Amino acid sequence: MGNRDDEFEQYAAQAFPRLCRSGYLVCGDWQRAEDAAQETLLRLHGRWGRLRNAGSIDAYARRTLLNLLVDASRRPWRREVLTDPGEPEASPDEHRVHDRDEAVRALAGLTQRQRTCLVLRFYLDCSVAETAELLGCSTGNVSRLTSDALAALDRTTERTMA
Amino acid sequence: MNDDEIRELLHRVDDHPVTNPDLLPAARARLRRRRGAALGAVTALTLVGGTYLATAPGPSDVVAAAPSPSSTPSASQAPRELSALSKAEIERRCAPQLEAYRALPHYVDKGRPWRVVHDFEYHVGDIVGLQSQPSMPAYCVIPEAGQESKAVSLDEFAPRADDPAQLLQLCTEANAYRPSTSIHKRDVPLVSSGVDLRDGTVVSVAHDGPGVVQVLIRDDKDLWSCTAVPPTWDWAGSRVAMATEAKAEVSLEAMGTGAAHKSIVPGDAGYHMGAGRLPANAARIELSSNGTVVREVEVTDGLWNVVVRTPGQLTHLDWRVLDATGREIARGQGA
Numbered sequence: 001m002g003n004r005d006d007e008f009e010q011y012a013a014q015a016f017p018r019l020c021r022s023g024y025l026v027c028g029d030w031q032r033a034e035d036a037a038q039e040t041l042l043r044l045h046g047r048w049g050r051l052r053n054a055g056s057i058d059a060y061a062r063r064t065l066l067n068l069l070v071d072a073s074r075r076p077w078r079r080e081v082l083t084d085p086g087e088p089e090a091s092p093d094e095h096r097v098h099d100r101d102e103a104v105r106a107l108a109g110l111t112q113r114q115r116t117c118l119v120l121r122f123y124l125d126c127s128v129a130e131t132a133e134l135l136g137c138s139t140g141n142v143s144r145l146t147s148d149a150l151a152a153l154d155r156t157t158e159r160t161m162a
Numbered sequence: 163m164n165d166d167e168i169r170e171l172l173h174r175v176d177d178h179p180v181t182n183p184d185l186l187p188a189a190r191a192r193l194r195r196r197r198g199a200a201l202g203a204v205t206a207l208t209l210v211g212g213t214y215l216a217t218a219p220g221p222s223d224v225v226a227a228a229p230s231p232s233s234t235p236s237a238s239q240a241p242r243e244l245s246a247l248s249k250a251e252i253e254r255r256c257a258p259q260l261e262a263y264r265a266l267p268h269y270v271d272k273g274r275p276w277r278v279v280h281d282f283e284y285h286v287g288d289i290v291g292l293q294s295q296p297s298m299p300a301y302c303v304i305p306e307a308g309q310e311s312k313a314v315s316l317d318e319f320a321p322r323a324d325d326p327a328q329l330l331q332l333c334t335e336a337n338a339y340r341p342s343t344s345i346h347k348r349d350v351p352l353v354s355s356g357v358d359l360r361d362g363t364v365v366s367v368a369h370d371g372p373g374v375v376q377v378l379i380r381d382d383k384d385l386w387s388c389t390a391v392p393p394t395w396d397w398a399g400s401r402v403a404m405a406t407e408a409k410a411e412v413s414l415e416a417m418g419t420g421a422a423h424k425s426i427v428p429g430d431a432g433y434h435m436g437a438g439r440l441p442a443n444a445a446r447i448e449l450s451s452n453g454t455v456v457r458e459v460e461v462t463d464g465l466w467n468v469v470v471r472t473p474g475q476l477t478h479l480d481w482r483v484l485d486a487t488g489r490e491i492a493r494g495q496g497a
Contacts, residue, residue, distance in 0.1 A: 005186055012185050021176035030178055038185060043327055045189035046287065056361065063363045067326040103174040113462075122165065123172045136365035136380050137463040138442075150163050153171070157163070 008048055011057065012041045018124075019065055025119045027069045028108065036068040062124065066116065066134055106156040114149035117142060246283040247304060252290055253278060255310045256302035260292060262316055263300045267426065268396040276300065279335065280356040289319065289328070291335030298399030299335055321375035321390035321400075326364040329377050333388035334359045336400035357402060359386060366462075368437065370471040373419075373427070378405070378437040378467045385465075387437040389415060396426050405438040408464055412447055412481040413438060414496035422475055432476030434496060437467035445486040449479050449496070 016037055023033030040061050044051065051057045107115055113135065120131040121142070132139045163171075247255075253276055260276050263269040276292040279299050284290050286306050291299030301319040305312065322328050338357045362381040369375045373395065377388040379402075388402040397417050413436050417423075420430030434449070440461055447459040447466055456479070459468045470479070479496040 005190075008189065009186050013182050016182050016185075017180040020180050021178070024178065025172055025175060034180075038183060038188075041185050042189050042192055045185070046192065050283065050285075051361075060361065064326070067364050100174050100177060103171045106171065107175060118168060118172065122168045123176075133380065134363065135463075136363065136378075136385075136465060141442075141463050150168065153163050153168070 004048055007052070008041075008045050011044075015058075015061060016041065019061060022062075022119055022124055023065055023069055025107070025123060026066070026112065026116050028104075032069065036065055039068055040064040059130075062120075062126070062134060070112070070116075102157070106153050109156050110149050110152055114145050114152065117145040118149050121146060246285060249278040252284055252302075252304055253292065255305050255307070256290065256292060258310050259302045259305070259314050260300050262313070263393070266394060266396075268298065268398075269294070269300055280358070282334065282356070282358045282360075289331040289335060298337075298393075301332070301335060301393055316392070316394055320372070320392035320394070321377075323367050323369045323375050326367075329364060329367065329375065329388070329390060330360050330362055330379065332390045332400055333377055333379060333386070333402050336388055336390070336402040339401065339403040357381070357386060359388075359402070362386070365465060366437070366467040368435070368467040368469045370433070370469040374417075374433055374435060374469055376435045376437050376467055376469045378465060385439060387467075389435055394427070395419070408439045408441050410441055410444075410483060410492040411438075411494065412436065412440075412449075412466070412483060412492075412496065414468075414479060414481070416476055416479075416496065418476040430474050432472045432474070433469065434472075434479050435469040436496075437465075439464045440466060440483055441491065443485045444483050444491055446484050448482045448484065450482075451477050451479055 019037035019040055020030075020033050023036045024030055027033055027036075043064055044057065044061055047060070048057075051060050110118070117131060117135060120126040120134055121128070126134065128139045128142050132142045135142065135145075137145075257276065274294040276294050278284075279291045279293050284304055286304050288304050290302050290304055292302060293299050303314050303318060305314075319332065321332055334357065359379050359381055362379045365378040365380050365385070367375060367377055373392060374397075375390045377390060379386045379388055384404055384406040386402050387405040388400065390400045391397045393399075414434045415436060416432065416434050418430070418432045419425045419427035422430040423432075440447075442464045444461045444464060444466075446461055447468070448455050449457040449459065449468070449470060451472070456472065457468065457470050459466050461483075480493070481496055482493045483491040485491055
């Protein structure tokens, strides 16, 4: 039993930040992302033995996180308050914030499905097949979602540069 | 934008500091609650690292005191049971809980013993279905040894649209059919072995008020449409049907509640529900009654899911499947 709890604690410590950040990228709300990450790990604990034996802990965590975020709300990504991008003589920290805000604005222009697809493919490094399974669509649709999302991001960044 | 640039963009956004909470005490507390199922279906609130987690307690639920994140389990806590339980042991532990079903006329009992329906692996805290003879399965939350006599409210088994894990458990215990999405067709063979969907993914959930929840679930290889209903509803139980194959057809099941439909569920109303996969070019479904559109259903990647509740008597619904331009792909009459 101690072994089980030790394993869980070890896993939770390394997985929690990743789940939070993945959740945030999907929903755009840190509070919801943290709640979903915690709930995911709590549910995982209850099925630890079965999932560990099946070697499917990561897959279960990803599925549960997405289920929680997608089921809880269909609200669009929250638009964060941006810092003034035209501020001259910005410090390195301010540059970092500006870069981040640009990225936030670009992601906010995507649909939730497009964002989720990008997160799975390029943040969690899921294969196309895994991404299709998690999104409940075909691999062809994953390719379409990805290319649509990248095209939308290109348009957003072009507007920002103009 | 290439792959590396999109990776860089995603990592630019993820710079928020994250503090790891101590989840183990809360996880242990949840396990104890599930195992005891104590106090009749406790849906507890848990305070973890200053974050409030809730699993939507219903009006009849008991809310337990929140454990402190820093609390440690005491020596008096019951030991864990990690191994799967035998059918005989599950039947023994569940017998007291199943007494509650005697009050429901649609559970035929006649004193016969309750038997676990499926051959799946079950642990303490899992929901399991049992039958006394061919009829709808009764649900039980497997209690920890020594806790068998503690009552569990039947409300615990009413499907909760915001709880995917519960829906997956209920649908696992549902009567299973294949290969059609037409779950109301009696000639579709029963999948006697059942379908263990507990590690599946909830693709979508639909409901129209409390009661019936329609769930679309994906497991390792198939798509499943599940109609989950509370055990207190005399609708012949929850059902799950394979929905993997795309069909230009909207197969709806229709059921009614209230005296008008000779149901013990109060309130005259008709329900139409279904879920499945349409051809990829389908964009929406129009449901109409007597020429009036009563619901438009969005179709995403061919997948659809709907529950429509109409007050009063059950009426026929007609359906049309349209593509993104509004062109009709298929039409027909539902149940």
